[in-house]
Amino acid sequence: MTEFVILVTAGLANGSLYALVALGLVLIYKAQDMVQFGFGEIFMAGAFIGYSAYAYLGLSYPASFLLAILAGGLVGLLIERGLIRPIAHFPHMTLVMVTVGLSFMLKGIFRIPFAQDVYTIPPMFGGSPIIIFDLIFASQNLLTTATSLVLTLGLLLLFAFTDLGKQMRATAENMFGAQYSGINIGLVFATTWGLASVMGAAAGILSAPITALFPDMGTRILIRGFAAAVLGGFGSVPGAIVGGYLIGVIETLFGFYVATALIDLSAFLVIMVVLIFWPRGLFGTKEITRV
Amino acid sequence: MEIHRLFTNRLFTPALFVALCLVSTATNPYLQYLLNLILVYVVVAVGQMIILGFAGQFAFANAAFMGIGAYTVALLGSHFGISYWVSLPAAGVLCAIVGCIVGLPALRLRRVYLGLMTMGFAELCYWLFLHWRDLTLGTDGVKVEAPTFFGIRLDTDDAAFFVIVIATFAMVLLAKAILASRYGRAFIAIRENELVARCNGINVPLYKTLAFTLSGFYAGIGGGLFALAVRFVAPDTFNLLQVVLHFAIVMVGGVGTLSGALLGALFLTMLPEVLRGTQAAQEMMYGVLLVGVIVFMPKGVAGYLIERRILPPEVLVHGWREEVRERDGIPQADAKPSTAE
Amino acid sequence: MxxxxxxxxxxxxxxxxxxxxxxxxxxxxxxxxxxxxxxxxxxxxxxxxxxxxxxxxxIAMVPQHRELFAGMTTAENILIGGMTRCPKRERKGRLAGILEHFPRLQDRVKSRAGNLSGGEQQMLATARALMSEPxxxxxxxxxxxxxxxxxxxxxxxxxxxxxxxxxxxxxxxxxxxxxxxxxxxxxxxxxxxxxxxxxxxxxxxxxxxxxxxxxxxxxxxxxxxxxxxx
Known part of the structure; x- marks a missing residue:
């Protein structure tokens, strides 16, 4: 039983990161109907910027975390304003290709300083486990999950109660209607990318104590982000969150009880199975095609 | 000077064939290998172009089909001693069937979902190549037996070239014929507006399946030719990078044009050779180039050249003779339908 | 012109x-x-x-295809129209005032905008534009x-x-x-x-x-x- 609980908490911790990534992907998709294929590299950038702050600037973990997510958000903002906005009217395939090119650029940029080695950050609380009700929890896992939940909650509150959040929802619903209602959609797009990238970078720096960092780590997380978003119903914000945690748990349980080699594959299997049998996912809505 | 008339001339294709053969005899082994690779990727690119560029389906399983084709040829040769001349068409047929099967769930899926599902399939295949050691020998890879032609072993790049160039030309001409027929028109109609296509009597599921089957066939043959060109098949070749490559070839070349498949294959196969330096530098330049081309030539290189009237517009309709004439400085298309279709 | x-x-x-x-x-x-x-x-x-x-x-416009936020309620649609030109505390009051002039919308105030009839959608788009007191x-x-x-x-x-x-x-x-x-x-x-x-x-x-x-x-x-x- 304890083994199961350990697996589930580890799975939830990983899943909390997948949820953040999925959230970022879905935000951009909802606002601009495009898939940001370079998002894994935002995750990677957040991880490495945070690492650099910690290892080279000597900042504490919380400070590194803050720096990483702010830098990540800034990168996202710049990409939207500088690269995506001027070509926003291009067909979708083209925009996707641009984000693919972007992912190569970012990978290359971070490979220059970080190609040689594999980098890690030690866990925050020295690795000693927390014990509640005779169940053992790795403290880092709890921290990761908690931080991720706070961020997610913050975002949901933003959407529900602030003007900006409502404007973002309106723009995602109908871009033209938003413009006719006086919403500055340029600001909305920039904010969307900024917030999404904050989520992605946060996931990156949160993953640093758990896994090793290397420039290609983005691809792996991107796939899981996709799987989570698909499972939850691509285009659903709560779906992305729930999907992320589910994927995390599924992956860990699968890997332990069936075969470790399947860990990498489980995300893809989930994508394929869900899309073949339940394309709408858990929370997705039926899309109505206007003729 | 109307450069594009050069390409519509009847003699262009045979002339190109002869030119390539001549070039091939004069090059060193490395360039020969590169030329082989370019031709192979032309075939693969045509497969991706059919499903993505013409039928407008966001399907990215092409790399998987290519891998299956390559492994089929390699394994049939080394395990069962089957001759290349049999295993190559077999690879094509097998991948056509696989393509058809992959296309089935795709009938219901749109855009993002289709893209993700086919990517999932591609990754599944990669995983199988890697882990199904009993069949594929995993990371050890499979050595490709050289085909024999009337007793001569074709185990050099020069020898491989002759097989590859003939196959490539055949496949491209076949594609041209198919795309110019009502099948090609159906694909384009589906790409432009599925609902309208359906309302116009096009059996959309049938033609979608056909597009998938066709692209599978091309990628399979391409994979088989690839096996011949590189003589060694390993799993790492067919990972997500290969998926991205096929996508990039189609986008950079020019969506919806056959010449785009050719040009894209040419540029993107040569690019790694041209971009020297560390992996980091290569990646950055690759990314910058990709973004740059797309931003400044959103219709791809072929699209750009067609607009500039350097390449002929792709008239994919049988029986229409189109002359692009300038009237008052404005290009007009003057289509005269013939009696036969 | x-x-x-x-x-x-x-x-x-x-x-x-x-x-x-x-x-x-x-x-x-x-x-x-x-x-x-x-x-x-x-x-x-x-x-x-x-x-x-x-x-x-x-200057506010009621566009040709209404361009409503189909997934949001009638009230939410109208409120968005006023978001940039109406301070938060006045919004409820203004909304109530507008709904007085559109009794049909008052009846459907919690419905999804996508479920309204053509005429009601037109009224909603108009109400949304009026929310900003143009x-x-x-x-x-x-x-x-x-x-x-x-x-x-x-x-x-x-x-x-x-x-x-x-x-x-x-x-x-x-x-x-x-x-x-x-x-x-x-x-x-x-x-x-x-x-x-x-x-x-x-x-x-x-x-x-x-x-x-x-x-x-x-x-x-x-x-x-x-x-x-x-």
């Missing part, structure tokens, strides 16, 4: 398909780029400003695609707005509605103004109908016949 809109009056722009009426409105509101000529509002040149900047200056209200073919009974309702609403002193610029293909509510009329054809004048001059003007030759002349003549039998 040379057009002017007077404060406190309803100005109509009529014309058949493709004469550029909708495009004119879209240019005013910033959704279409202007390549020549100029647009002035309250002594300020506003062409080529961004839509949200023009909106901030008090100085100038633009309406792009508000009766398009609606059943005749509903058209009358919409015309009634525009008349009420006019009675409350709103400045309205309405683009219409439905001549009868336009003549009913307008004070001043422009008629356009292929991007040019071909006739203009105060509405009384138009009411019995056969010339107007000749302008519409090929645009459902029979329907217009029967409308004309209907009026003269009243």
């Amino acid at each position: 040379r057009l002017g809109v007077e404060k406190g009056r309803v100005t109509a722009l009529l014309g058949g398909n493709g004469c550029g009426k909708s495009s004119t409105l879209k240019c005013v509101v910033g959704m279409l780029g202007v390549t020549g000529g100029s647009i002035r509002f309250e002594d300020e040149t506003i062409e080529n400003l961004k839509p949200h900047q023009i909106f901030a200056r008090g 100085k100038l209200l633009l309406m792009d073919e508000p009766t398009a695609g609606l059943a005749p009974v509903v058209i009358d309702e919409i015309a009634q609403i525009v008349a009420e707005l006019k009675a409350r002193g709103e400045t309205i610029f309405i683009v219409e293909q439905n001549v009868r509605v336009a003549l009913r509510v307008a004070d001043y009329v422009y008629v356009a054809r292929q991007g040019r103004v071909v006739m203009q004048g105060a509405v009384d001059e138009f009411r019995d003007d056969h010339q107007l109908f000749l302008e519409y030759m090929g645009q459902g002349k029979d329907a217009l003549i029967s409308q004309h016949a209907h009026r003269s039998h009243r």
